[in-house]
Amino acid sequence: MNLSPLIAALDVENAKEAQRLVDELSPYVDIFKVGHPLFMRYGYEVTDYITGKGKKVFLDVKLHDIPNTVYLAVKAAREKGIFMLTLHASGGRKMIEHARKAKGEGFPLLLSVTVLTSMDEKQLKEIGILKNPEEQVIHLAELAVSAGSDGIVCSPNEVKPLRERLKKDAIIVTPGIRPEENGKKDDQKRTATPKKAIEMGADFIVVGRPLYKSAYPAQKAKQILESIEM
Ligand code: C5P
Numbered sequence: 001m002n003l004s005p006l007i008a009a010l011d012v013e014n015a016k017e018a019q020r021l022v023d024e025l026s027p028y029v030d031i032f033k034v035g036h037p038l039f040m041r042y043g044y045e046v047t048d049y050i051t052g053k054g055k056k057v058f059l060d061v062k063l064h065d066i067p068n069t070v071y072l073a074v075k076a077a078r079e080k081g082i083f084m085l086t087l088h089a090s091g092g093r094k095m096i097e098h099a100r101k102a103k104g105e106g107f108p109l110l111l112s113v114t115v116l117t118s119m120d121e122k123q124l125k126e127i128g129i130l131k132n133p134e135e136q137v138i139h140l141a142e143l144a145v146s147a148g149s150d151g152i153v154c155s156p157n158e159v160k161p162l163r164e165r166l167k168k169d170a171i172i173v174t175p176g177i178r179p180e181e182n183g184k185k186d187d188q189k190r191t192a193t194p195k196k197a198i199e200m201g202a203d204f205i206v207v208g209r210p211l212y213k214s215a216y217p218a219q220k221a222k223q224i225l226e227s228i229e230m
Helices: 017-027 036-042 044-052 065-078 091-102 122-125 133-147 155-166 194-200 217-229
Strands: 007-011 031-033 058-062 084-088 108-115 151-153 172-173 204-207
Touching: 007 155, 007 217, 017 031, 017 036, 017 044, 017 217, 031 036, 031 044, 036 044, 036 058, 044 058, 058 065, 065 084, 065 091, 091 108, 091 133, 108 133, 108 172, 122 133, 133 151, 133 155, 155 172, 155 194, 194 204, 194 217, 204 217
Parallel strands: 007 031, 007 204, 031 058, 058 084, 084 108, 108 151, 151 172, 172 204
Antiparallel strands: none
């Protein structure tokens, strides 16, 4: 499968706006990420639009529940033609194994989230995790992949250590991408340019605001892809 490494995050609240972005970005983007904001409002309306256009859906709903419930949720996503789906690695081995069983060798590809980038050491301690965030990310990523996760979503900082430790075909997806070295970071703390993220070993980069807040999203997407190839 030869897919564009650029995943567009559709973090907008309106289905029409999401559809316009899909149409505009389609020459450069094969996978569109739909998260809670759109999914809670429209359910599969937007994802069906994306698949109807021949594009793929990354459903970012970070599943975290008992194994049987996650099994049923992944089965539904499989039947709905979802291409990538996120789950929390902290749900544990049994939960991930059940997710894997629900989709077998097919789709959706299961991507595990380790430590949310909004969590720092202090907040981790508060919920009883004594490892520092980096150690915890590596610990959970290794657990997730060994339990059947196809890959990991991680910050640019973690791409290199995870690429070195995880098996070669583990998929690494990274958000926190900012096209300009000294550009606006918004609420992202650890960022990297698209080129840097790919060089460090990411298979896909997720880009939200730099695309959907741009006056010319397609032009921006083209520039991002060109910057990776340079
Ligand atoms: O707008 P921006 O490019 O920062 O969007 C990044 C996207 O990646 C958002 O959809 C955000 O929810 C998601 N994400 C993230 N950090 C994570 C996991 C997901 O920014 N650790």
